[in-house]
Amino acid sequence: MTSLTEVSQPSLRSSKEAFNEPDLKKIVKRSLRYLSSGYPVHFTGPSGVGKTTLALQVAKKQKRPIILISGNTELSNEDLIGAYTGYKRKKLNDNFVRTVHKIEEDISEEWTNGRLYEAVKNGYTVVYDEFTRSKPEVNNLFLSILEENILPLYGTKRTESFLDVHPDFSVIFTSNPNEYTGVYKLQDALLDRIVTIPLHPLNEDTEITIVVNQTNIEEKKAKSIVQFVNEVRSLCDKSMREHSLSLRASLMIAQVVQRYNLKVDGDNEEFQDICLDVTVFPLQRCVQTEELEELENKILEKCKSI
Numbered sequence: 001m002t003s004l005t006e007v008s009q010p011s012l013r014s015s016k017e018a019f020n021e022p023d024l025k026k027i028v029k030r031s032l033r034y035l036s037s038g039y040p041v042h043f044t045g046p047s048g049v050g051k052t053t054l055a056l057q058v059a060k061k062q063k064r065p066i067i068l069i070s071g072n073t074e075l076s077n078e079d080l081i082g083a084y085t086g087y088k089r090k091k092l093n094d095n096f097v098r099t100v101h102k103i104e105e106d107i108s109e110e111w112t113n114g115r116l117y118e119a120v121k122n123g124y125t126v127v128y129d130e131f132t133r134s135k136p137e138v139n140n141l142f143l144s145i146l147e148e149n150i151l152p153l154y155g156t157k158r159t160e161s162f163l164d165v166h167p168d169f170s171v172i173f174t175s176n177p178n179e180y181t182g183v184y185k186l187q188d189a190l191l192d193r194i195v196t197i198p199l200h201p202l203n204e205d206t207e208i209t210i211v212v213n214q215t216n217i218e219e220k221k222a223k224s225i226v227q228f229v230n231e232v233r234s235l236c237d238k239s240m241r242e243h244s245l246s247l248r249a250s251l252m253i254a255q256v257v258q259r260y261n262l263k264v265d266g267d268n269e270e271f272q273d274i275c276l277d278v279t280v281f282p283l284q285r286c287v288q289t290e291e292l293e294e295l296e297n298k299i300l301e302k303c304k305s306i
């Protein structure tokens with residue numbers, strides 16, 4: 001049994017301001033309403049758009065312990081429900097009467113609760129990140145939870161065959177609709193029972209705030225970096241733009257610049273190299289007709305104008 005989940009009340013690195021953007025505030029408010037009405041929420045969108053961060057932020061507002069589950073093909077029902085993981089041996093050595101030596105042994109199987117079991121039993125909030133990477137038969141457990149309000153304890157040899165869902169239990173899913181490899185098709189029956197909210201890239205000011213908060217870089221430098229990334233992103237074919245560079249690219253550049261106290265200046269060769277390293281490969285995938293050298297020159301041109 002692999003331990004792919006963790007229980008936590010995560011201390012989000014992002015500060016409050018990052019959720020002050022009106023659109024994000026509205027999404028948080030609506031999500032909390034759906035969850036408290038008994039409907040799971042599902043954030044979907046391209047990589048780096050902020051799905052996990054938002055899911056954790058909403059979960060935190062539920063004021064219940066949070067369990068984070070990362071979807072993957074190895075995830076099994078045992079990981080989620082629990083399993084017998086070994087034997088417990090109890091030995092009683094009774095020598096109360098000196099001439100009588102009595103030994104009593106009791107061997108029983110030891111059960112370890114899975115993370116979903118814990119959450120369902122105690123009414124925790126589950127953040128199920130990238131859930132389409134898990135096998136449909138594992139995700140079917142969530143169907144029983146949503147349909148029948150029970151967690152079935154399939155194949156666990158337990159005397160009870162299901163567990164009732166605690167009224168405070170809730171679940172927030174995330175997925176990336178553009179992942180093709182290593183993901184399974186979204187199950188219609190599951191999709192039909194959850195509220196799916198598509199997320200789009202944040203506006204520039206919010207991105208700058210996040211970069212400043214997470215890297216402690218000066219606002220002026222953060223602004224130049226974010227603007228550079230957004231400008232080179234526009235080199236992509238329009239339909240592919242959302243799926244190329246994300247806020248992560250700005251965060252990477254800012255992190256390195258801040259750590260090594262580099263000048264954010266288009267004439268600084270070290271800065272130019274970082275700009276190229278971080279952006280050229282993701283861009284190459286969305287500017288299909290471009291020659292590499294031509295693309296590098298375009299990126300450098302944007303970088304040099306900083």
Ligand SMILES: Nc1ncnc2c1ncn2[C@@H]1O[C@H](COP(=O)(O)OP(=O)(O)OP(=O)(O)O)[C@@H](O)[C@H]1O
Pocket residue numbers: 013014015018019024045046047048049050051052053054174176210247248251
């Ligand atoms: N609203 C936000 N406030 C603060 N930081 C944010 C926000 N949105 C995104 N970020 C930051 O942007 C980066 C990407 O966010 P996140 O991991 O949540 O994206 P994601 O959509 O879940 O990506 P992936 O699909 O690749 O897992 C992280 O470093 C995160 O801290």
